[in-house]
Amino acid sequence: MATERYNAREAEIRWQQTWDSKKIFRTENEDPRPKYYVLEMFPYPSGRIHMGHVRNYTMGDVVARYKRAKGFNVLHPMGWDAFGMPAENAAMQNKIHPKDWTYENIATMRAQLQLMGLSLDWDREFATCDVDYYHRQQMLFLDFAEKGLAYRKNAKVNWDPVDHTVLANEQVIDGKGWRSGAEVEQRELTQWFFKITDFAEDLLEEIQHLDRWPDKVRLMQQNWIGKSEGLQIRFQLTEESHGHSEIEIFTTRPDTLFGASFMGLSADHPLTKELAKDNPELQAFVELCQKMGTSAAELETAEKVGFDTGLAVVHPLDPAITLKVYVANFILMDYGTGAIFACPAHDQRDLDFARKYDLNVTPVVLPKGEDPKSFDVADEAYTGEGTIFNSEFLDGMSIADAKNAVAEKLEANLIDGKPQAERKVQYRLRDWGISRQRYWGCPIPMIHCEDCGVVPEKKENLPIKLPDDINFDKPGNPLDRHPTWRNCTCPNCGKPARRETDTMDTFVDSSWYFARFTAPRQDTPTDTKMVDEWLPVDQYIGGIEHAILHLLYSRFFARAMKETGHMTVKEPFKGLFTQGMVNHETYKGKDGRWVSPAEITIQDADGKRSATHNETGEPITIGSVEKMSKSKKNTVDPTDIIETFGADTARWFMLSDSPPERDVIWTEAGAEGSHRFIQRIWRLVVDSAEFIGSNIPAKPERFSDEALSLRKASHKTLAAVESNIEQLGFNRSVAQIYQLVNNIAAVVKKDKLDADPSLVWALNESMELLIMMAAPMMPHLAEECWSLLGKDGLVSTHAWPQTDKAMLVEDELTLPIQINGKKRGEITVAADADQATIEQAVLESDPVIKALDGNQPRKIIVVPKRIVNVVV
Ligand code: ANZ
Ligand code: ZN
Numbered sequence: 043m044a045t046e047r048y049n050a051r052e053a054e055i056r057w058q059q060t061w062d063s064k065k066i067f068r069t070e071n072e073d074p075r076p077k078y079y080v081l082e083m084f085p086y087p088s089g090r091i092h093m094g095h096v097r098n099y100t101m102g103d104v105v106a107r108y109k110r111a112k113g114f115n116v117l118h119p120m121g122w123d124a125f126g127m128p129a130e131n132a133a134m135q136n137k138i139h140p141k142d143w144t145y146e147n148i149a150t151m152r153a154q155l156q157l158m159g160l161s162l163d164w165d166r167e168f169a170t171c172d173v174d175y176y177h178r179q180q181m182l183f184l185d186f187a188e189k190g191l192a193y194r195k196n197a198k199v200n201w202d203p204v205d206h207t208v209l210a211n212e213q214v215i216d217g218k219g220w221r222s223g224a225e226v227e228q229r230e231l232t233q234w235f236f237k238i239t240d241f242a243e244d245l246l247e248e249i250q251h252l253d254r255w256p257d258k259v260r261l262m263q264q265n266w267i268g269k270s271e272g273l274q275i276r277f278q279l280t281e282e283s284h285g286h287s288e289i290e291i292f293t294t295r296p297d298t299l300f301g302a303s304f305m306g307l308s309a310d311h312p313l314t315k316e317l318a319k320d321n322p323e324l325q326a327f328v329e330l331c332q333k334m335g336t337s338a339a340e341l342e343t344a345e346k347v348g349f350d351t352g353l354a355v356v357h358p359l360d361p362a363i364t365l366k367v368y369v370a371n372f373i374l375m376d377y378g379t380g381a382i383f384a385c386p387a388h389d390q391r392d393l394d395f396a397r398k399y400d401l402n403v404t405p406v407v408l409p410k411g412e413d414p415k416s417f418d419v420a421d422e423a424y425t426g427e428g429t430i431f432n433s434e435f436l437d438g439m440s441i442a443d444a445k446n447a448v449a450e451k452l453e454a455n456l457i458d459g460k461p462q463a464e465r466k467v468q469y470r471l472r473d474w475g476i477s478r479q480r481y482w483g484c485p486i487p488m489i490h491c492e493d494c495g496v497v498p499e500k501k502e503n504l505p506i507k508l509p510d511d512i513n514f515d516k517p518g519n520p521l522d523r524h525p526t527w528r529n530c531t532c533p534n535c536g537k538p539a540r541r542e543t544d545t546m547d548t549f550v551d552s553s554w555y556f557a558r559f560t561a562p563r564q565d566t567p568t569d570t571k572m573v574d575e576w577l578p579v580d581q582y583i584g585g586i587e588h589a590i591l592h593l594l595y596s597r598f599f600a601r602a603m604k605e606t607g608h609m610t611v612k613e614p615f616k617g618l619f620t621q622g623m624v625n626h627e628t629y630k631g632k633d634g635r636w637v638s639p640a641e642i643t644i645q646d647a648d649g650k651r652s653a654t655h656n657e658t659g660e661p662i663t664i665g666s667v668e669k670m671s672k673s674k675k676n677t678v679d680p681t682d683i684i685e686t687f688g689a690d691t692a693r694w695f696m697l698s699d700s701p702p703e704r705d706v707i708w709t710e711a712g713a714e715g716s717h718r719f720i721q722r723i724w725r726l727v728v729d730s731a732e733f734i735g736s737n738i739p740a741k742p743e744r745f746s747d748e749a750l751s752l753r754k755a756s757h758k759t760l761a762a763v764e765s766n767i768e769q770l771g772f773n774r775s776v777a778q779i780y781q782l783v784n785n786i787a788a789v790v791k792k793d794k795l796d797a798d799p800s801l802v803w804a805l806n807e808s809m810e811l812l813i814m815m816a817a818p819m820m821p822h823l824a825e826e827c828w829s830l831l832g833k834d835g836l837v838s839t840h841a842w843p844q845t846d847k848a849m850l851v852e853d854e855l856t857l858p859i860q861i862n863g864k865k866r867g868e869i870t871v872a873a874d875a876d877q878a879t880i881e882q883a884v885l886e887s888d889p890v891i892k893a894l895d896g897n898q899p900r901k902i903i904v905v906p907k908r909i910v911n912v913v914v
Contacts, residue, residue: 050688083584177505206518268470292378297444310375483545757849
C-alpha cells in the first residue's frame with residue numbers, strides 16, 4: 043500500500059506517457075459522435091511559455107476533457123503563430139537565422155506544454171511558418187485576388203526611414219517609430235489590401251447574434267466597424283476654382299446646418315492639392331499635416347490648425363450666408379468625402395478650431411430647461427439632446443425631425459439635375475493593409491511583369507518559398523536585396539519578371555489556422571466537408587487584447603473563404619471567452635532594480651510581510667501587484683512550478699483563485715495551498731483504499747443517515763461542478779470540490795466504516811465521483827487515485843458520471859411569508875412539515891411577531907410548497 047506523499051513529478055510523466063502511447067487524445071474526423079471544437083489562441087513562439095499560457099491552456103483543457111467525458115468527439119489542437127518581427131530582431135541582434143530561432147523556440151515550448159498534461163491532439167500540430175501552411179495561405183490569397191477580395195492600391199502609410207519599413211498606427215509613438223525612434227513620414231506606397239469593407243454591414247449585423255461572446259468584445263467590434271448614417275451634401279463654391287464648382291461633405295448632423303461656421307477640407311483633398319500647387323504656403327501647411335500620425339487618437343489630441351484658402355461656399359439652406367473654406371489638420375481624407383461643414387457649438391473639434399481662428403459660434407440645439415436668449419457654449423461643445431433653435435424652418439423640431447427635414451429639402455433641390463444631398467451610410471472600418479516589407483512572413487504570390495503588369499503566380503508554381511540564404515546586415519526588406527530570389531518568369535508571357543517582395547501581415551496567418559486544424563495535412567487549404575463539420579469553434583479562449591483585430595480578421599477570413607469555396611460557415615467562433623491576466627507582486631532592491639520572486643524569500647511576522655534577497659540578505663521592498671512582465675521581473679516560470687509542485691498544482695491554482703474572466707494574482711502561498719490540497723486528496727484516497735479497494739459491498743437497500751448525507755453531498759457537488767464547467771465558472775467548481783473533500787474526510791474513520799456497510803458503499807461512490815470531477819482539472823492526480831483504488835481503465839477516457847436526481851431533492855423548503863399581501867420574509871421548514879408545524883413556525887417568525895404586535899392573526903393560509911399568507 044502506498045503511504046508516502048504523492049510524487050507529482052514521477053506520476054505526471056508516467057501518466058503523460060500512458061496517454062501518449064494510447065493516443066487517447068487523437069481526434070478522428072470520421073468519428074460518428076457529435077463534434078465539439080475547443081481552441082485556445084495559439085501561442086507565438088517567443089521562447090518560453092509564461093503563466094498566461096498556463097492559465098489559458100488549462101481552461102481549454104478542462105473544457106476539452108469534460109466534453110470528451112460527456113461523449114463528444116473533441117477537437118483540441120495546438121500550433122504556433124510563428125512568423126513575425128521578433129524572429130528577425132533576434133537574427134539582427136544574435137546572428138541566428140529566424141527559422142532556426144523560431145523552430146528552436148517551438149521545440150522548447152512544446153516540451154513545456156507537454157509537461158502540463160494537456161489533452162491535445164499533437165498529430166495536428168503545425169506552425170504558420172511551415173511551408174506546408176503558408177503554401178495553402180498563398181492559394182487562398184490567389185483565390186481572394188481572383189474575386190477582388192485581395193487587391194493593390196496606393197495608400198498613405200507610416201514610413202520609418204531608419205528601419206525602411208511601413209509601420210502600423212500602433213507602432214508609431216509620438217510621431218516616432220517604436221523601434222528606431224526615427225520621425226515617421228507619411229508616404230504614398232502601393233500596398234496589398236484585403237477587402238474587409240465589403241463585409242462591413244454583415245460583420246456588424248452578425249455580431250448581434252454571437253450571444254456567447256462577451257458583450258464588451260461585441261461592443262468593441264461594433265465601434266471599430268463604426269457605422270454612421272448621415273447625409274452627403276454638395277456645397278456650391280462662390281467662384282469656380284481649379285475646375286471645382288462645389289465641395290461635397292459628409293455629415294451625421296444635418297440638423298445643425300444653421301450653426302455652420304466654416305467649411306473644412308482634408309490636407310489630402312483633391313482641391314487642396316490643386317490649390318497647393320500654386321500656393322507655397324499652403325504646400326508647406328499640407329506637408330506639416332502629413333508629418334502627423336494618421337491614427338484617430340493622434341488626430342484627436344493634436345492641436346487643431348488650419349489654413350484659409352480664400353475660397354467660400356454658399357449655405358445650402360440660405361443663399362445669403364457664405365462660409366469660408368479652410369484646410370484643417372483634423373480632417374481625414376479616407377473618411378466620408380474628406381470635407382466637412384463645421385458647427386462649433388456642437389462639435390468639440392470644430393469649436394477648438396473656431397476659438398483659435400475667431401470664427402462664429404452659433405448654438406442651434408437648445409438643451410432642455412435652457413433659455414434660448416441666454417444659452418451659449420464656452421469651451422465645451424454641446425453634443426446632447428435638445429430642441430432646434432436659431433434655425434429658421436427647423437425651429438422647435440427635435441434633432442431627429444430636423445435631420446429628416448433637412449434631408450428631404452435638399453434631396454428635392456436639384457443642382458445640374460442631381461439632388462443636392464443624398465442619404466449615406468459610412469463605416470469607420472478600412473480595408474486591411476497586409477503588405478509588410480519583411481522577410482519572416484508569408485510571401486505574397488504575385489509577379490510584376492513589365493508587359494503584363496501585376497499578375498498572379500500560377501497555383502502549380504506554389505509554394506513561393508522563402509529563401510534560406512538571407513542577411514540582415516542592412517535595414518529594410520532582405521527579400522528586396524536578395525541577389526536572385528525575386529527573379530522569375532512571368533506566368534502570363536514567359537518573359538523575365540520580378541516577384542512581389544512584400545510578405546503578409548502575421549495577422550493573416552492567424553486568421554484561418556482554426557480552419558486548417560480540421561484537416562491539417564490536406565493539399566488544399568481546407569477539406570470542405572470537414573471544415574464545415576467542425577466549424578464554428580464551439581469554445582474559443584484567449585486574451586482580451588485580441589478583441590478587435592484578430593477576431594475581426596478571422597470573421598472576415600471565414601466570409602472570404604466562403605466566397606472562394608473553402609468553407610460555408612461564416613462565423614468562425616460560436617463561443618468566445620476572454621480570460622483575465624496573471625499578476626504578481628513586484629520586488630525592488632535598495633538600488634531600485636527589479637528583483638524576481640525566485641531571488642527572494644518572504645517572511646511573514648504576524649501578518650507583516652517583509653522580504654530579503656536569497657543570496658545577499660539585502661532587504662527587498664515589496665511593491666504593487668502587476669501584470670507579470672519581463673521588464674518588472676515579476677514573472678514566475680511555469681517550468682519551475684511544475685518541477686517543484688507538479689503540473690496539477692499549477693493547473694488547480696490557476697482555476698481556483700479568481701473567476702476566469704478576471705485577473706488572478708499568482709502567489710507562492712496560493713501555489714503551496716493548492717499543492718497541500720492535492721496531497722490531502724491523495725491521503726484521503728490512500729486512507730479510503732483500505733476500505734473500498736476491490737471488495738465493495740453490494741448496493742444496500744437502506745442507507746444510514748450519514749451514508750445518505752454523503753451521497754447527497756456528492757451528487758449535489760457533481761451537479762454543481764457540471765453546471766459550472768458548462769458556464770466556464772471553474773473557480774466555483776473548485777470551491778465545490780474543496781467542500782466535498784471535507785465531507786468525505788469526515789467519514790473516512792475506521793470505526794464508522796467498520797460499523798456501517800452502507801457508508802462504505804457511499805464512500806466508494808463519493809470517491810469515484812470526486813476523482814471523475816477532479817479529472818479535467820487535475821488529470822494526473824486523478825489517474826493516480828483511480829488506479830490506486832483499482833478502478834478499470836483510465837479516468838481520462840471514462841464517461842462523465844450521471845447525477846442521481848433522487849439525491850438532489852431538498853430536505854428543507856423555504857417558504858415566503860406574505861403579510862396582508864406583501865412579502866415580509868421567509869421561513870425554512872422540513873420538506874415534509876405538516877400544516878400545523880408550518881403555522882407554528884410562521885407565528886414564531888420575526889416579521890409576523892412584529893406585525894401582530896401581541897394580537898392574534900385573522901387568518902393564516904398555507905399554500906403547500908409555495909407560500910404562506912398571514913392576514914392581521
Ligand atoms: C457637421 C457636424 C455638426 C458634425 C455637429 C458633427 C457635429 P461619425 O459619427 O464618426 O461618423 N466628419 C465627417 N467626415 C470627416 C472626416 N473625413 N474627417 C474628420 N471629421 C469628419 O462622425 C461624423 C462627423 O464627423 C460628421 O458630422 C462631420 O462633422 C465629421 F454638430 O458634420 B459633422
Ligand atoms: Zn508578362
